Amino acid sequence: MPLPRRITDIQPPVIPILGEWIRANPGTISLGQGIVSYGPPPEVLHAVQGFGGQLADHRYGPVEGQADLLAILRDKLTAENGLSLDGRRIVVTSGGNMAFLNAVLAVTDPGDEVILPIPYYFNHEMALTMIGCRAVGVPTTAAYQLDLAALRAAITPRTRAIVTISPNNPTGAVYPEADLRAVNALCAEHGLVHITDEVYEYFTYGGASHYSPGRDPASRPHTISLFSLSKAYGFASWRIGYMVVPDELFDAVNKIQDTNLICPPLVCQAAAAAALRVGQPYCAPHVAALDVVRGEVHETLRGIADLVDAPGTDGAFYVLLRVKTALDAFTLTRRLIERHKVAVVPGSAFGVTDTCALRISFGALDRASVATGMGRLIEGLRAEVA
Numbered sequence: 572m573p574l575p576r577r578i579t580d581i582q583p584p585v586i587p588i589l590g591e592w593i594r595a596n597p598g599t600i601s602l603g604q605g606i607v608s609y610g611p612p613p614e615v616l617h618a619v620q621g622f623g624g625q626l627a628d629h630r631y632g633p634v635e636g637q638a639d640l641l642a643i644l645r646d647k648l649t650a651e652n653g654l655s656l657d658g659r660r661i662v663v664t665s666g667g668n669m670a671f672l673n674a675v676l677a678v679t680d681p682g683d684e685v686i687l688p689i690p691y692y693f694n695h696e697m698a699l700t701m702i703g704c705r706a707v708g709v710p711t712t713a714a715y716q717l718d719l720a721a722l723r724a725a726i727t728p729r730t731r732a733i734v735t736i737s738p739n740n741p742t743g744a745v746y747p748e749a750d751l752r753a754v755n756a757l758c759a760e761h762g763l764v765h766i767t768d769e770v771y772e773y774f775t776y777g778g779a780s781h782y783s784p785g786r787d788p789a790s791r792p793h794t795i796s797l798f799s800l801s802k803a804y805g806f807a808s809w810r811i812g813y814m815v816v817p818d819e820l821f822d823a824v825n826k827i828q829d830t831n832l833i834c835p836p837l838v839c840q841a842a843a844a845a846a847l848r849v850g851q852p853y854c855a856p857h858v859a860a861l862d863v864v865r866g867e868v869h870e871t872l873r874g875i876a877d878l879v880d881a882p883g884t885d886g887a888f889y890v891l892l893r894v895k896t897a898l899d900a901f902t903l904t905r906r907l908i909e910r911h912k913v914a915v916v917p918g919s920a921f922g923v924t925d926t927c928a929l930r931i932s933f934g935a936l937d938r939a940s941v942a943t944g945m946g947r948l949i950e951g952l953r954a955e956v957a
Contacts (some may be wrong), residue, residue: 663813735767
């Protein structure tokens, strides 16, 4: 049976492919998948142990999420992100990927275009292809910052949205407030939607700080803000994210989510409420520890500046290397796993096709394991590239 193009045109999911290669090479240290090395606060487990005592716990809940969780999120968004929720609605989703899919389904028709700065998050590009839209990749600067002139030049009559991710996956770049406000203004000027992915909002270092584009009062009619608990609270398997949408889009998102999900699992929402009651203070020491590892990773990479270009990481827990080689990224990645027992993610999965790029994630392992993995990576690059 022939498969539809909306499926065959999608790139194969890279993380499962890497997983197969890693399993075939026992002892491989993975600097690949974008997760954290810690789990959720103990309060989450206590909340889950207390769940299920009422019949209502086992029935469908509201499509947009439980009232108690929505109240906690309102307080968080107002206090931490500076968002006014007048004229906006919160929708709890099963992870950040569902929030993105809800957003693009709500604002596009098949054949429409959505602008993704390159490097992009691969699941964003995959989602757009799956629903019959065209992902329009727009290069960023050498430091992986937004090129505002290039974004403007990419707009066509079929453009419906511009997506930004800050702090960024896969680069670790943090976009300054002025640039994010400029994207807001560009969207307002052309009648577009600014979809802003803020999953890594707590992961900033040094003088970098996170700015939520929805904070701009003028952004309300055309900004969709996406968030997730997966990273900050060590919450990946619980699949809880949330989105903030203009009132005018709530009915559309409600239709989409009711069709796909009906409601986010209530037990996961109870766990999320418990995590958010503990709040950012739980995450802060983990981020501080990651900052130490970040410094060590960059110090190691400076030792092979003859082989790679590694722009600084101000956010998230990634570095996207540009490797000075004629090898393609997938070939180099496979050699690093099979010959040197260290895994990274090929940059081609993120839309980088003009050079051999590799994403390092230093968030998933303890400090010693990251150091060992970096040692193997350096050894491998010197053997395969030098």
